[in-house]
Amino acid sequence: MSGAQAKAAVICGCVGVFAEVSGDALWKRHAQGWLVEVASDLDALISRIRKFRRERKAVSIGYVGNVVDVWERLVLEYETSGDLLVELGSDQTSCHNPFLGGYCPVQLTYDESRSMMHDDPEKFKDLVQQSLRQQVAAINKLAAAGMHFWDYGNAFLLEASRAGADILKEGGSSTRSRFRYPSYVEDIMGDIFSLGFGPFRWVCASADPADLDVTDAIATSVLEELLNTDVADVVKEQYTDNMRWIKEAGRHQMVVGSQARILYSDQKGRIAIALAFNTAVANGKLKGPVVLSRDHHDVSGTDSPFRETANVYDGSALCADMAVQNVIGDSFRGATWVALHNGGGVGWGEVTNGGFGLLLDGSEDAAKRARTMLAWDVSNGVARRAWSGNNNAEDSVRRAMADDTALHVTMPHHVTDKSVLEAALSRR
Ligand SMILES: NC(=O)c1ccc[n+]([C@@H]2O[C@H](COP(=O)([O-])OP(=O)(O)OC[C@H]3O[C@@H](n4cnc5c(N)ncnc54)[C@H](O)[C@@H]3O)[C@@H](O)[C@H]2O)c1
Numbered sequence: 001m002s003g004a005q006a007k008a009a010v011i012c013g014c015v016g017v018f019a020e021v022s023g024d025a026l027w028k029r030h031a032q033g034w035l036v037e038v039a040s041d042l043d044a045l046i047s048r049i050r051k052f053r054r055e056r057k058a059v060s061i062g063y064v065g066n067v068v069d070v071w072e073r074l075v076l077e078y079e080t081s082g083d084l085l086v087e088l089g090s091d092q093t094s095c096h097n098p099f100l101g102g103y104c105p106v107q108l109t110y111d112e113s114r115s116m117m118h119d120d121p122e123k124f125k126d127l128v129q130q131s132l133r134q135q136v137a138a139i140n141k142l143a144a145a146g147m148h149f150w151d152y153g154n155a156f157l158l159e160a161s162r163a164g165a166d167i168l169k170e171g172g173s174s175t176r177s178r179f180r181y182p183s184y185v186e187d188i189m190g191d192i193f194s195l196g197f198g199p200f201r202w203v204c205a206s207a208d209p210a211d212l213d214v215t216d217a218i219a220t221s222v223l224e225e226l227l228n229t230d231v232a233d234v235v236k237e238q239y240t241d242n243m244r245w246i247k248e249a250g251r252h253q254m255v256v257g258s259q260a261r262i263l264y265s266d267q268k269g270r271i272a273i274a275l276a277f278n279t280a281v282a283n284g285k286l287k288g289p290v291v292l293s294r295d296h297h298d299v300s301g302t303d304s305p306f307r308e309t310a311n312v313y314d315g316s317a318l319c320a321d322m323a324v325q326n327v328i329g330d331s332f333r334g335a336t337w338v339a340l341h342n343g344g345g346v347g348w349g350e351v352t353n354g355g356f357g358l359l360l361d362g363s364e365d366a367a368k369r370a371r372t373m374l375a376w377d378v379s380n381g382v383a384r385r386a387w388s389g390n391n392n393a394e395d396s397v398r399r400a401m402a403d404d405t406a407l408h409v410t411m412p413h414h415v416t417d418k419s420v421l422e423a424a425l426s427r428r
Pocket residue numbers: 001002019020021022025065066067068092093094095096097101102103104105106152153154155184297344345346
């Protein structure tokens with residue numbers, strides 16, 4: 001299990017509950033400080049949830065066991081006491097790979113599941129699908145009682161639908177409206193990829209925590225400067241949220257291995273931060289070079305109709321050419337390395353992802369590469385979203401062209417006769 005959600009729950013002021021079938025994985029996250037406390041049976045878990053809700057205390061509680069048991073116990077609590085103990089819910093099993101270790105069915109222990117997936121894969125698949133149906137039945141009851149559920153980006157809705165779970169929306173047909181529950185891209189993150197915002201990240205090659213502190217401070221001052229320029233309100237909101245994050249990130253001790261940081265940023269912010277880091281490497285303020293990168297879960301890097309491109313509504317969400325074109329463009333424009341792969345997050349055949357690394361060694365050349373490559377790496381996906389009819393993306397492209405007169409993006413022609421659009425939508 002990843003510990004990020006446990007930290008996020010506490011940062012956001014929630015009582016967060018995280019079920020994990022592997023005791024080793026759970027205790028490791030606890031020892032690393034990502035998880036505040038651990039409950040090893042359901043009675044203890046429920047009494048801790050009730051206590052912290054009463055005290056309105058932000059905390060993360062790990063439960064060693066199967067998540068299906070937790071969902072079903074939450075249903076029982078609701079049915080017997082009328083108390084809905086969960087307002088927000090999602091699933092974070094590795095459902096992109098459900099039959100080879102990503103999902104442990106409720107009928108088996110963790111160890112039994114590890115053996116059966118190899119010894120009797122057919123039976124294992126049956127149990128996984130049965131468990132998914134059982135899990136969805138419990139989730140549906142809690143959702144009917146008022147819980148808000150969304151797909152975490154792990155192909156849970158997709159796999160549950162393949163298992164025959166009651167997860168499809170009546171009358172829904174496209175990727176947009178197929179399921180009862182939304183994808184987190186549409187529901188939680190909003191339209192940020194159209195604004196060019198995505199998880200930009202960097203690693204301090206010196207491996208020195210002091211260097212990471214310096215980069216946090218540099219990124220904060222760059223965002224402060226950008227906030228004082230003439231930026232659209234919708235962009236200002238993003239800078240303000242992300243400034244809050246980067247100011248607090250150090251104190252939440254998120255680093256496990258590399259001295260690395262993620263900061264959601266747009267094209268302007270990414271380039272300004274990269275240039276400021278490069279200057280700091282050149283003048284010795286940073287002890288070593290910085291490697292820039294980003295998550296594949298970003299504006300231009302990924303074609304995935306169930307995640308990153310779930311909100312591209314013109315039918316092109318099912319194409320995989322943006323990720324390929326993007327990685328090639330990055331390589332021409334100065335990336336130190338690029339990678340193109342398949343399956344990230346939602347599974348093989350469902351997604352194409354591209355990524356890059358860009359070394360900032362303090363040289364003039366590195367600054368030039370950062371300017372040209374990062375501009376492409378963001379504008380490419382924003383342009384694609386503009387062509388699909390997204391107004392935020394169209395505004396972002398216009399702003400990018402005003403900032404950089406060398407950038408020419410063909411602008412889309414809008415349908416003026418609304419009846420044509422209505423006819424197209426009614427066919428979905
Ligand atoms: N939305 C995003 O930005 C985003 C980011 C990272 C990962 N993901 C996706 O989320 C999923 C999880 O990612 P991860 O890095 O935490 O993976 P992970 O494999 O480290 O963790 C998943 C955990 O689920 C546990 N598990 C499996 N079945 C269970 C069950 N029935 N009950 C309780 N625990 C169970 C496994 O033991 C495992 O430790 C993946 O599909 C990944 O692609 C999404």
